[in-house]
Amino acid sequence: MRALFAALLLAACAAGEAPAQPEAPASPASQSQSVPPIPSAYPPRRMLSIDCAGAFTQGGVGLCRTIPHAQIFVDGVASGEADAGGWAVIGFNREHGAEAHVEARFNGVNAVQTYTIAPRQFDIQRVNGLPQDTVTPTDPALLERIRREAALKAHGFESIAPLEGWLEGFILPVEGGVVTGHWGNQRVLNGTPSTPHFGYDIAAPVGTPIRAPASGVVTLAEPDMHYEGGLIFIDHGEGLITMYLHMSRLDVHVGDHVTQGQVIGAVGARGRATGPHLCWRMKWRDRQLDPSVALTALNEARTQLAASR
Numbered sequence: 001m002r003a004l005f006a007a008l009l010l011a012a013c014a015a016g017e018a019p020a021q022p023e024a025p026a027s028p029a030s031q032s033q034s035v036p037p038i039p040s041a042y043p044p045r046r047m048l049s050i051d052c053a054g055a056f057t058q059g060g061v062g063l064c065r066t067i068p069h070a071q072i073f074v075d076g077v078a079s080g081e082a083d084a085g086g087w088a089v090i091g092f093n094r095e096h097g098a099e100a101h102v103e104a105r106f107n108g109v110n111a112v113q114t115y116t117i118a119p120r121q122f123d124i125q126r127v128n129g130l131p132q133d134t135v136t137p138t139d140p141a142l143l144e145r146i147r148r149e150a151a152l153k154a155h156g157f158e159s160i161a162p163l164e165g166w167l168e169g170f171i172l173p174v175e176g177g178v179v180t181g182h183w184g185n186q187r188v189l190n191g192t193p194s195t196p197h198f199g200y201d202i203a204a205p206v207g208t209p210i211r212a213p214a215s216g217v218v219t220l221a222e223p224d225m226h227y228e229g230g231l232i233f234i235d236h237g238e239g240l241i242t243m244y245l246h247m248s249r250l251d252v253h254v255g256d257h258v259t260q261g262q263v264i265g266a267v268g269a270r271g272r273a274t275g276p277h278l279c280w281r282m283k284w285r286d287r288q289l290d291p292s293v294a295l296t297a298l299n300e301a302r303t304q305l306a307a308s309r
C-alpha cells in the first residue's frame with residue numbers, strides 16, 4: 001500500500017509542469033505566473049457524498065473528499081469549494097465547540113457529516129524581556145507602520161492558490177530545534193495579558209535553515225516587519241497558509257513556487273522575540289490552526305480518504 005501511495009505521489013509531482021487549469025481561481029500570487037495544475041492521482045468521486053479525516057480537535061486540520069468543485073460549508077460558513085480532484089481542507093479554531101458540521105453542496109443537493117471536536121487545555125505562558133514597543137506600541141509613526149504592515153499581511157492571506165501541497169503531508173520546517181512555545185497558550189507579555197499564542201515556537205541558532213513543510217506558492221516575503229522580523233507566507237492551496245516569523249534571512253520572493261523541503265530562509269530573533277527561534281503558524285481561511293497538528297493529521301487523512309470511495 002505504501003509503495004502504491006509513493007507511486008501516486010510521484011505521478012502527482014510529475015504532473016506539475018503542465019499549464020494552469022482554465023477554471024483556476026485568480027489570486028494575488030497566481031495572476032502573474034503559470035500555476036501547476038491540481039494533480040489527478042486519485043480518481044474523483046462521482047456521487048455527492050462527503051467524508052473527512054484528520055485531527056478533529058481545537059486547532060486541528062483535516063481533509064475531506066467529495067465530488068469536484070462541490071461547495072464546502074463548515075459549521076454553516078461558506079468555505080470555498082473542493083478542488084478538481086474533489087479534495088478540500090477543513091480546520092477548527094481554538095474555541096471550537098463539541099461538534100462540527102461539514103457539508104458539501106452541488107447543484108442544489110447536499111451531503112453532511114458531523115464530527116466530534118476534542119477540547120484542549122491551554123497553559124498560561126509568561127514571556128518577559130520583549131522589546132516594549134512590540135507589546136504596547138504608542139509612537140504615532142510606529143502605529144502607522146503597524147497599520148501598513150497589517151494591510152500587507154491581509155493581502156498575503158487573500159491568496160487561495162489551486163494547489164494540493166497538503167496532499168504531501170507536512171514535515172517540520174526546522175530540524176534539531178527545541179520547542180519553546182506551544183500553540184494556543186494564553187500569554188502574558190512583559191506582564192500585560194495578551195491574545196493567545198497562535199504559533200508553534202522552535203528555538204534554534206540564528207542561521208538554521210527553514211524548510212517549506214510542503215509545496216506551495218509564496219504570497220508574502222518581507223525582510224523587516226515590526227512584530228515578525230523577516231516574515232514569509234506560503235499558500236499550500238484550498239485556503240491553507242503557513243507563516244514563518246522572526247527570520248534572519250529570506251531566500252524566496254512573492255510568487256515563487258516552493259517544494260517540500262526547500263530552504264526558504266533562516267532562523268532569526270527579530271521582531272517580538274527574546275531569542276532566536278522560528279514561530280511557525282498556520283491559517284485556514286480565517287481560522288488560526290495549530291501547525292504541529294498538521295505534521296501527522298494531513299498524512300493520516302490522505303491515507304484514510306484515498307482508500308475510500
Ligand SMILES: [Zn+2]
Pocket residue numbers: 181197198199200201278279280
Ligand atoms: Zn511564537
